[in-house]
Amino acid sequence: EPEVTQTPSHQVTQMGQEVILRCVPISNHLYFYWYRQILGQKVEFLVSFYNNEISEKSEIFDDQFSVERPDGSNFTLKIRSTKLEDSAMYFCASSPGTGALNEQYFGPGTRLTVT
Amino acid sequence: AQSVTQLDSQVPVFEEAPVELRCNYSSSVSVYLFWYVQYPNQGLQLLLKYLSGSTLVKGINGFEAEFNKSQTSFHLRKPSVHISDTAEYFCAVSAEGYSTLTFGKGTMLLVSP
Numbered sequence: 519e520p521e522v523t524q525t526p527s528h529q530v531t532q533m534g535q536e537v538i539l540r541c542v543p544i545s546n547h548l549y550f551y552w553y554r555q556i557l558g559q560k561v562e563f564l565v566s567f568y569n570n571e572i573s574e575k576s577e578i579f580d581d582q583f584s585v586e587r588p589d590g591s592n593f594t595l596k597i598r599s600t601k602l603e604d605s606a607m608y609f610c611a612s613s614p615g616t617g618a619l620n621e622q623y624f625g626p627g628t629r630l631t632v633t
Numbered sequence: 634a635q636s637v638t639q640l641d642s643q644v645p646v647f648e649e650a651p652v653e654l655r656c657n658y659s660s661s662v663s664v665y666l667f668w669y670v671q672y673p674n675q676g677l678q679l680l681l682k683y684l685s686g687s688t689l690v691k692g693i694n695g696f697e698a699e700f701n702k703s704q705t706s707f708h709l710r711k712p713s714v715h716i717s718d719t720a721e722y723f724c725a726v727s728a729e730g731y732s733t734l735t736f737g738k739g740t741m742l743l744v745s746p
Contacts, residue, residue, distance in 0.1 A: 521676070522676060558738075559738060561723060562736070563733045576733075609677065617730060617732055618667075618729070618732070621682075622679075622732070624669075626676045627676065
């Protein structure tokens with residue numbers, strides 16, 4: 519069964535460094551998402567991406583964040599200058615279409631630790 | 634805006650016992666409702682969803698949930714749990730016509746022999 523994959527599973531970085539979290543969505547899916555979960559808190563929506571542009575973003579997704587689909591398979595989340603409060607589990611998801619009729623398939627997550 | 638409340642952070646239960654995981658939501662617009670499960674070291678997997686129609690929704694692995702509009706609830710139930718049901722369960726909503734999911738904090742279901 520096709521699945522969303524994410525690398526690395528765990529990333530440790532120092533405050534102020536740039537990190538890139540990588541995701542490989544399911545191959546025929548068109549919509550891509552990033553969510554994050556700070557330890558002990560809710561899973562929060564960050565951004566959705568379709569047709570090579572951001573379709574929706576939350577207030578968390580500020581100028582420090584960017585997303586890109588650099589080739590036909592990868593979908594990346596970049597954090598330019600990490601802060602301690604960026605430590606969280608980051609989930610990538612993809613769906614074949616938009617709206618609730620189209621299930622979002624989630625990857626296993628990347629745990630980001632900023633020290 | 635929508636919000637989701639899962640009051641129980643952990644629910645311990647014995648194998649073969651019934652379980653109910655509670656979820657309440659608030660929204661100023663009509664919503665769709667979802668339950669996701671996360672097994673250790675895996676991604677979130679859709680258990681079931683309510684879009685419209687019958688308020689009792691059946692999902693995978695013997696789970697079901699009932700949408701109660703007057704109580705703004707969408708509680709998840711299973712009549713007899715297995716050890717393998719040990720996982721974290723997330724309730725989520727999306728506004729009609731939108732894809733963005735708003736999640737609760739999750740409930741850890743701990744099934745012991």
